[in-house]
Amino acid sequence: MINKLIANIKKTGAPIVVGLDPMLNYIPKQIQENAYKEFGETLEGAAEAIWQFNKGIVDATYDLIPAVKPQIAMYEQFGLPGLAAYKRTIDYCKEKNLVVIGDIKRGDIGSTSAAYATAHLGKIQIGSKTYAPFDEDFATVNPYLGTDGVKPFVDVCKEEKKGIFVLVKTSNPSSGEFQDRIAEGRPVYEWVGEKVAEWGADFMGDGYSYVGAVVGATYPEMGKVLRELMPKTFILVPGYGAQGGKGADLVHFFNKDGLGAIVNSSRGIIAAYKQEKYAEFGEANYADASRQAVKDMVQDISEALENR
Secondary structure, three states, X not given: OHHHHHHHHHHHOOOEEEOOOOOHHHOOHHHHHHHHHHXXXXXXXXXXXXXXXXXXXXXXXXXXXXXXXXXXXXHHOOHHXXXXXXXXXXXXXXXXXXXXXXXXXXXXXXXXXXXXXXXXXXXXXXXXXXXXOOOOOEEEEOOOOOHHHHHHHHHHHHHHOOEEEEEEEOOOHHHHHHHXXXXXOEEHHHHHHHHHHXXXXXXXXXXXXOEEEXXXXXXXXXXXXXXHHOOOOOEEEOOEHHHOEOHHHOHHHOOOOXXXXXXXXXXXXXXXXXXXXXXXXXXXXXXHHHHHHHHHHHHHHHHHHHOO
């Protein structure tokens, strides 16, 4: 699947991923009203509004982008109907030939970790039949429990030719409380980065490993160090746009071949119509605003890479 991700990036010329992280206050009133007319002001109604909102954005952007990253918590908050909308979104994106990165941030050990891996990346045997429950192409994984928590995901990925992105240095302000702590003379995130490179060394695609890393755009200098520690690791970079990251901050995340990283923007794209820059599109044309925001993001990153 890492090869497909890279192929999609080359085809679109867009090393970006759209974070499908819907909140009800992002969704235009007309979409909400239509959903509530059919399902009432219920969890089912909210889930329908989310699905219709997502579909509009995907329809408007799928030809410009290589991948999407739905954050499962934004769906789980609406219970089982929300999870159904999550699955429906995944399936629709795959129909559009988009790579789907399930932002699930799971991390446990033993059979529990294996069950998470099966649910999101693998297959489950039920009698004589086999099912792929959520069927994302990649999943984000929390490495806090060490190899015991990551290996079950890698094992399933090897079976299914899928991948993971391991949290290494996250974009949130308090990430340094643990990740920047010095252990044996080096920050913890460097030790995690080395481990990610180790986990991925025997699970390679054509040029990059199926085991990727998450490194926030808000820490470009740390990204530079981690890029050197993980030369064959694809880096998922959150924190662009709404969290403050800009194209100029991202050049160190990429290798000289122009590959090696994919940059996420969530509300900066899906709620673009709420920004002054895109206000002219209006609420009714929210998807067109998202399309323009994608184009602007691609241009920003492309110019930064050209000028590095």
